Amino acid sequence: MTPPAWLRRFGTDLAICVAFCTRLPLASSVPIEGRDVARASWALPVAGALIGAIAAVVYWLAHRIGLPPSPAAALALAAGVAITGALHEDGLADTADGFGGGKDREHKLAIMRDSRLGTYGACALAASFMLRWSALASLAGPLPVAVALVAAHASGRAALPAFLCWVPPARSDGLSADAGKPPAASAAAAAFIGACILLVAFGARGALLCLLLLSLTSVAMAWLSLRQIGGQTGDAAGALEQAGECLVLLAAAVLLRI
Numbered sequence: 489m490t491p492p493a494w495l496r497r498f499g500t501d502l503a504i505c506v507a508f509c510t511r512l513p514l515a516s517s518v519p520i521e522g523r524d525v526a527r528a529s530w531a532l533p534v535a536g537a538l539i540g541a542i543a544a545v546v547y548w549l550a551h552r553i554g555l556p557p558s559p560a561a562a563l564a565l566a567a568g569v570a571i572t573g574a575l576h577e578d579g580l581a582d583t584a585d586g587f588g589g590g591k592d593r594e595h596k597l598a599i600m601r602d603s604r605l606g607t608y609g610a611c612a613l614a615a616s617f618m619l620r621w622s623a624l625a626s627l628a629g630p631l632p633v634a635v636a637l638v639a640a641h642a643s644g645r646a647a648l649p650a651f652l653c654w655v656p657p658a659r660s661d662g663l664s665a666d667a668g669k670p671p672a673a674s675a676a677a678a679a680f681i682g683a684c685i686l687l688v689a690f691g692a693r694g695a696l697l698c699l700l701l702l703s704l705t706s707v708a709m710a711w712l713s714l715r716q717i718g719g720q721t722g723d724a725a726g727a728l729e730q731a732g733e734c735l736v737l738l739a740a741a742v743l744l745r746i
Contacts, residue, residue, distance in 0.1 A: 501528035505535040509645070511573045526652070529670040530677035533646035537685060540641035543568040544634035551630050561624035564637065565617065576644075576733075579726015580616060581609030586723070587716045596716055597659060600723050616730050623737040627744055636740035639689035643698060644732035646682025647706050648725050649675035655710045658719035686736075694743040701735045 504524050506512060509532070546567040550560035569577060582600045588608030590596025599606070605613075620640075627633050649670040682702075686695035709728045713720045 498531075502531045502534055504528040505531040506538060509535045509575065510539060510571050512571065526670040527674065529649040529652070530674040530681070532648055533642040533678055533682040533685060536641035536643075536645035537638050539568060539571050540638035541634070542571055543641070544630070544637045547624070547633045547637070548630040557628040558621075558625045561621050561633070564624060564633065565620055568637075568641070576726040576729040577613060577616070579723040580730040581605055581613050582723040583721075583727035584612035585609040587712065590716075593658075593717050597721075600717075600721060612727075616734055619734045620737050623734075623741040626741045632740070632744040635689045636737055636744060639686055639698070639740065640733045640736040642685045643682040643702060643736050644729045646678045646685075647702050647732050648729060649678045651706055651710060651728055652720060652725060655713060655720040656718075658713070658717040658721050658724075690740070690743050694739065697743070698736050698739050701739065702732050705731050705735060 505528050508525050543564045547560050547564035550563045551557075555563070582602075585602075585606040585608045586596040586600035589606055590599050624633055624636065627636060653670045653672060653675040683695065683699060686698045689695070690698060706728060709724065709731065710720070713724045717724075
């Protein structure tokens, strides 16, 4: 029996987002065009939950062989970087280098397109890894770590469609411009899925706290991107995801230890 059209569309969109966000074998079997990612962006938090779950399995395996929480947390973070190919870490580093080192809009955009790592980018990456690692290490248990990782990876990506939808592209080419503006329905669906995952992970109060932090971060990144380069880029979206992931993990370090 042929599956219904909506189910095939669901599977296709999810496969597109997994292929876009990761280096899993699926990425080589799903052809992706720019507009496909924008349409399927509602599934970004689902792909993020998958990434978080895989990283949580790595933590659990490390815990099972007797590793302390600190190296287990480091291995979980390394697994996330390996799965995604450091996609969002690269965006964070490029954004920090561009916003911090550029003299004007054109210079900032040129720096962000340069693949070399500068001082601002190195410091931003170091801060991101230290914050995420310390938050995970403080949880000291496979179950709370799994909850934190799934929630952080999912909700960090849930904010991206709205950011890309409401902030105009800073240039006419590049990853963000090629993908196009996500439909408002996709942005709303991604935000709803991310909120539901946060609700399951942290309860109503914890979810509200995380949603407030993510909303403020999205507004701040939108304002900063408009002020610095006149709009958003794929790198700015990656920086937003990293900021959201850090904040949710830090919130989890408090909420899951109470």
